[in-house]
Amino acid sequence: MLNVAIAVDPGAHYGPETVHVIVAACEQVLGEGRCPAASELGPGMVTAWYAQVHPDDPGLGSARIEFRDRAADGILIEERFLTFPRGANQQGRLASIGSVIAALAAAREGAPIPSRPRPKLPEPSVPPVRTAPPQPSSPPDWSVELAAFATPSLGAGPYRLGALGSAQVGFESPPFARVSGSYAVHPGNPRLSWLGVSAGLGTRLAERAARFNVELGAEFVFQHTSATAQRGTDQETAAQNGWGGRIGAGAVWAGWRHASLVSGVDATLILPRVHVTVGGQNVTQVPLVSVALFLGVRLLP
Numbered sequence: 001m002l003n004v005a006i007a008v009d010p011g012a013h014y015g016p017e018t019v020h021v022i023v024a025a026c027e028q029v030l031g032e033g034r035c036p037a038a039s040e041l042g043p044g045m046v047t048a049w050y051a052q053v054h055p056d057d058p059g060l061g062s063a064r065i066e067f068r069d070r071a072a073d074g075i076l077i078e079e080r081f082l083t084f085p086r087g088a089n090q091q092g093r094l095a096s097i098g099s100v101i102a103a104l105a106a107a108r109e110g111a112p113i114p115s116r117p118r119p120k121l122p123e124p125s126v127p128p129v130r131t132a133p134p135q136p137s138s139p140p141d142w143s144v145e146l147a148a149f150a151t152p153s154l155g156a157g158p159y160r161l162g163a164l165g166s167a168q169v170g171f172e173s174p175p176f177a178r179v180s181g182s183y184a185v186h187p188g189n190p191r192l193s194w195l196g197v198s199a200g201l202g203t204r205l206a207e208r209a210a211r212f213n214v215e216l217g218a219e220f221v222f223q224h225t226s227a228t229a230q231r232g233t234d235q236e237t238a239a240q241n242g243w244g245g246r247i248g249a250g251a252v253w254a255g256w257r258h259a260s261l262v263s264g265v266d267a268t269l270i271l272p273r274v275h276v277t278v279g280g281q282n283v284t285q286v287p288l289v290s291v292a293l294f295l296g297v298r299l300l301p
Helices: 018-030 090-109
Strands: 002-007 049-055 062-069 075-084 142-151 159-172 174-184 191-204 214-230 235-255 259-271 274-278 279-286 289-299
Touching: 002 018, 002 090, 018 090, 049 090, 062 090, 075 090, 075 142, 142 174, 142 259, 159 289, 174 214, 191 279, 214 259, 235 274
Parallel strands: 002 049
Antiparallel strands: 049 062, 062 075, 142 159, 142 289, 159 174, 174 191, 191 214, 214 235, 235 259, 259 289, 274 279
């Protein structure tokens, strides 16, 4: 296999590594050891070709390559002129010169430039697909509630003792809807009872899963009031329906997974006002607004 010696014009000052960059680019095409630097040839060593590089300017904007037979003063076989773009760096320009010298040598040998196998780059590994563990599904936001309540006497009105039940459905915390039913009595003579149903909306002040929460609500109320009076052996009963509204505030303590303690206060306005008259005498009257204190338990799914 024939070799080509490479030399750079000694008048060009591009550093001692200049010729080695050209040699490396040439050997990358022809093969290792086939493009020795002329300065490193030992005595009596002869190569088939000799390439002399003459840069034309200090910036290496262009260069001339003399391709000769065997030695620096051998027969000039071919001459090439190279001009480099301004954006090219010096390393790239020297590598281009080495590639041109390799092409000249391969052409003189009458064989195509052997292609050197390029190392196969490892294929980028595909990162494993990480699937997030399924989030535990939150329990449905609904509950039922049972509570006892007491309404103290206001303005000489009758007190009440009663119980209530309610069901609550959440709308993606904090708002929720509630329906309730209640029953209360005032013992004595006359005996009063109140049967009510209501529906409305409320909101939580903390997150649904909080250990302690405060709830505010407002409801539309229908109430049936019944009064029974007895004089001697005579008994008389009367009833009246009323409509109104209720606002309330409650505290919730989630002490267990499926149960919470609830307590609070609410105020209810009912119209028309109820008056109880026995024998033409006004016995009692129910105030327009009643305030109730309640305590109970809420059951969760």
